[in-house]
Amino acid sequence: MDDKLSQTVLYLDGVNVSFDGFRALNNLSLVIEPGEMRAIIGPNGAGKTTMMDVVTGKTKPDSGAVFFDGTVDLTKMDEASIASLGIGRKFQKPTVFESHSVRDNIVLALEGSREPGATLFGREGAAQTTRIDELLRIIRLDGKASWPASKLSHGQKQWLEIGMLLAQEPKLLLVDEPAAGMTDAETAETAVLLKEIARTKTVIVVEHDMAFVRDLGVKVTVLHEGSVLSEGSLDHVSADPKVIEVYLGR
Amino acid sequence: MSGTIVGRVLGLCILVLILIGAAALVLYGTLPDASGVVIDAADMQMIGVWAVVLVVALAVQSSAKTLAGQIVAGLFIALVVFAGAMILAGRVIPPGQPFHLDFERIEAAVFWVSAAVLALAAIAGLAALGGLLWGARIGWTGYLVVAILLLVAVAVPVLNLWTAPTHPLHVPNYAVSLFGKYLTYALLALSVGLIWGYCGILSLGHGAFFALGGYAIGMYLMRQIGARGVYANPDLPDFMVFLNWRELPFFWHFFDGFPYATLMVMAVPGVLAFVFGWFAFRSRVTGVYLSIITQALTYALLLAFFRNDFGFGGNNGLTDFKDILGFNIQAPTTRATLFAASAIALAIGYLMCRAMVSSKFGKVLVALRDAESRTRFLGYRVERYKLAVFVISAAMAGVAGALYVPQVGIINPGEFAPENSIEAVIWVAVGGRGTLVGPIIGATIVNYAKTVFTTGALAPYWPFVLGGLFVVVTLFLPKGIVGTVQMIWNRMRERRAAAPPREERNADGHGTAVPPQANPQLAE
Numbered sequence: 001m002d003d004k005l006s007q008t009v010l011y012l013d014g015v016n017v018s019f020d021g022f023r024a025l026n027n028l029s030l031v032i033e034p035g036e037m038r039a040i041i042g043p044n045g046a047g048k049t050t051m052m053d054v055v056t057g058k059t060k061p062d063s064g065a066v067f068f069d070g071t072v073d074l075t076k077m078d079e080a081s082i083a084s085l086g087i088g089r090k091f092q093k094p095t096v097f098e099s100h101s102v103r104d105n106i107v108l109a110l111e112g113s114r115e116p117g118a119t120l121f122g123r124e125g126a127a128q129t130t131r132i133d134e135l136l137r138i139i140r141l142d143g144k145a146s147w148p149a150s151k152l153s154h155g156q157k158q159w160l161e162i163g164m165l166l167a168q169e170p171k172l173l174l175v176d177e178p179a180a181g182m183t184d185a186e187t188a189e190t191a192v193l194l195k196e197i198a199r200t201k202t203v204i205v206v207e208h209d210m211a212f213v214r215d216l217g218v219k220v221t222v223l224h225e226g227s228v229l230s231e232g233s234l235d236h237v238s239a240d241p242k243v244i245e246v247y248l249g250r
Numbered sequence: 251m252s253g254t255i256v257g258r259v260l261g262l263c264i265l266v267l268i269l270i271g272a273a274a275l276v277l278y279g280t281l282p283d284a285s286g287v288v289i290d291a292a293d294m295q296m297i298g299v300w301a302v303v304l305v306v307a308l309a310v311q312s313s314a315k316t317l318a319g320q321i322v323a324g325l326f327i328a329l330v331v332f333a334g335a336m337i338l339a340g341r342v343i344p345p346g347q348p349f350h351l352d353f354e355r356i357e358a359a360v361f362w363v364s365a366a367v368l369a370l371a372a373i374a375g376l377a378a379l380g381g382l383l384w385g386a387r388i389g390w391t392g393y394l395v396v397a398i399l400l401l402v403a404v405a406v407p408v409l410n411l412w413t414a415p416t417h418p419l420h421v422p423n424y425a426v427s428l429f430g431k432y433l434t435y436a437l438l439a440l441s442v443g444l445i446w447g448y449c450g451i452l453s454l455g456h457g458a459f460f461a462l463g464g465y466a467i468g469m470y471l472m473r474q475i476g477a478r479g480v481y482a483n484p485d486l487p488d489f490m491v492f493l494n495w496r497e498l499p500f501f502w503h504f505f506d507g508f509p510y511a512t513l514m515v516m517a518v519p520g521v522l523a524f525v526f527g528w529f530a531f532r533s534r535v536t537g538v539y540l541s542i543i544t545q546a547l548t549y550a551l552l553l554a555f556f557r558n559d560f561g562f563g564g565n566n567g568l569t570d571f572k573d574i575l576g577f578n579i580q581a582p583t584t585r586a587t588l589f590a591a592s593a594i595a596l597a598i599g600y601l602m603c604r605a606m607v608s609s610k611f612g613k614v615l616v617a618l619r620d621a622e623s624r625t626r627f628l629g630y631r632v633e634r635y636k637l638a639v640f641v642i643s644a645a646m647a648g649v650a651g652a653l654y655v656p657q658v659g660i661i662n663p664g665e666f667a668p669e670n671s672i673e674a675v676i677w678v679a680v681g682g683r684g685t686l687v688g689p690i691i692g693a694t695i696v697n698y699a700k701t702v703f704t705t706g707a708l709a710p711y712w713p714f715v716l717g718g719l720f721v722v723v724t725l726f727l728p729k730g731i732v733g734t735v736q737m738i739w740n741r742m743r744e745r746r747a748a749a750p751p752r753e754e755r756n757a758d759g760h761g762t763a764v765p766p767q768a769n770p771q772l773a774e
């Protein structure tokens with residue numbers, strides 16, 4: 001393993017995924033450094049979500065290397081063990097536990113042992129209660145802690161999922177379209193929240209909303225047809241003729 | 251990792267034992283002039299069963315990650331080692347050789363080891379229940395249900411035994427047996443309700459675990475008959491004499507000891523559920539596919555138990571029981587005691603389930619029921635949760651079966667019929683899926699209706715009534731009786747409060763079954 005690899009949080013090299021012959025990821029390579037926040041954009045079907053599926057163990061790549069922290073081979077692990085490594089994910093379609101209360105959603109996500117014995121006999125400590133309350137405040141749902149998650153608005157569910165992501169105390173956050181379905185004000189707030197998170201953690205954000213990506217002000221990777229089309233600052237990639245062609249060609 | 255070291259050491263011990271066993275086989279077993287030892291087909295079967303249990307034990311050991319889990323697995327493996335040693339000493343090493351044990355000695359050893367394990371399990375179980383209840387949010391409705399069951403456990407036997415038949419509150423003998431039977435059905439329904447309502451596992455084969463528990467206690471009861479059978483054979487049950495068998499099959503050994511039989515009541519369904527669940531949940535078989543294979547499981551057992559050469563009485567099953575723990579099984583006092591035991595078992599089972607579903611464990615179960623893959627992405631090993639709850643549920647069903655058989659006086663392969671398992675699911679649906687008291691109420695009501703129907707002229711139409719009931723409930727009361735009552739109650743509360751949703755903290759994790767502003771403690 002070379003030096004460069006060992007200094008990465010996430011390292012994808014030559015990753016291929018195909019569904020019934022359709023190449024969703026085509027020789028995709030991507031390197032994320034510790035503490036970095038990266039925005040990933042790309043037209044619909046570019047493979048952004050599939051890339052996250054590969055990292056989190058939902059989809060096994062046909063070929064290619066996926067390493068976490070430089071040494072951990074993610075292609076050999078299942079979802080639960082990848083999550084336990086400290087890789088958290090927010091889904092494109094908000095998936096909270098609808099029948100549980102807002103608070104219980106956070107409780108389930110809260111960092112701690114995931115073993116049946118521990119959840120069966122363990123009881124919530126004062127530190128955990130404090131942390132849960134704090135998280136509920138961060139995601140502005142402290143007044144709705146006892147609401148069933150199914151009663152939340154779309155935007156609130158997005159926030160709850162971000163709260164669940166934070167509760168896991170992950171090292172790497174994969175955030176798929178956090179601003180989808182949000183009002184402009186909510187979108188701006190989400191950008192502030194993500195920047196706050198990115199101070200201490202490594203974050204990958206997928207988003208279509210260009211204003212949001214501009215707000216983030218970070219390095220951007222453009223995916224197209226399963227591979228990297230362009231990479232750099234938002235201004236740089238927006239000026240790239242290949243990117244313009246892909247976006248205008250649609 | 252001390253746990254894995256324990257496992258490795260035990261694994262090594264087992265390997266050594268196997269090698270010694272193989273050596274002994276080669277030395278004594280296969281030699282034509284071996285000094286009196288015969289390794290026959292039955293021995294090979296016994297060793298085969300032992301090897302299977304060994305593999306299961308190792309699987310448990312490798313999947314147990316906590317210290318407590320390792321200890322349990324370690325004990326399990328120690329038991330397997332003990333069984334291996336007994337096989338070695340009793341069958342492989344010939345009489346006269348050092349380390350040979352004759353059968354009486356082995357029987358005594360097994361009896362006392364079983365008693366010790368049972369005592370240990372009881373203590374551990376009580377400690378676990380205490381641990382579960384500590385800080386758990388059971389709620390007043392939960393304690394109310396337990397109190398009612400305990401009251402029933404006391405009142406019915408008292409009214410049966412100590413009131414005159416003319417007394418207005420007298421409970422006749424037939425009613426004690428009948429309601430005792432309902433209680434065991436309720437426990438079976440509870441076990442189905444736990445995995446279906448809270449974990450989304452629709453088992454259409456839970457009757458198999460119930461029947462296995464029943465057979466385990468039935469074997470004990472058969473051995474208690476002794477020489478009082480029709481053929482007056484002190485060593486063999488009647489059906490074996492009838493089949494011209496000369497000796498007791500090895501899997502019938504030790505069943506004359508109550509502790510051993512009691513252990514088997516829970517262990518046989520538990521181990522079967524573990525093996526089944528290990529493969530099914532690991533390979534992520536879910537939904538209707540899982541239901542179908544559970545149905546196949548019970549059907550396969552039905553066919554096997556029907557065969558005479560399977561060794562469990564074939565078509566006729568096990569019956570003509572005489573006594574249990576030295577008490578006449580027909581005596582009113584025994585029946586009343588069995589009734590009380592059933593009510594208490596149901597109360598304990600209910601309390602245990604209630605504590606389980608109100609813990610974080612229960613929240614994980616509901617989470618994986620509603621969004622399995624999401625739960626995985628939070629780092630939960632979904633298959634472990636399913637396996638744990640499936641094994642607990644199977645053991646509960648086994649206990650229900652063991653309480654059922656002495657009260658009805660017979661166990662036959664009919665108990666494995668797929669219809670029985672489906673009926674249990676209907677009880678849960680009628681009572682209320684996603685609640686714990688629902689299955690209890692559902693089992694009682696449906697079985698009472700069944701008793702009324704099948705004793706009258708309408709008996710042939712019962713299956714249609716049952717099917718119709720299921721359709722009506724699914725269409726008009728999708729939450730079952732208890733769920734519907736909860737819903738109405740909540741609506742009324744909501745109207746009175748007329749405030750934005752302010753439910754109490756969802757304490758027992760059965761949120762989905764109840765509407766949004768639910769107070770989940772109601773009617774549970």
Ligand SMILES: Nc1ncnc2c1ncn2[C@@H]1O[C@H](COP(=O)(O)OP(=O)(O)OP(=O)(O)O)[C@@H](O)[C@H]1O
Pocket residue numbers: 019023024042043044045046047048049050051092
């Ligand atoms: N399980 C699957 N089976 C078949 N095809 C799939 C599967 N998952 C994704 N695809 C296909 O792979 C391609 C990439 O999908 P992906 O969801 O990764 O795109 P995306 O970049 O996230 O798009 P969007 O912006 O719409 O979310 C799409 O054409 C999609 O139809």
Ligand SMILES: [Mg+2]
Pocket residue numbers: 048049050092176
């Ligand atoms: Mg996507």
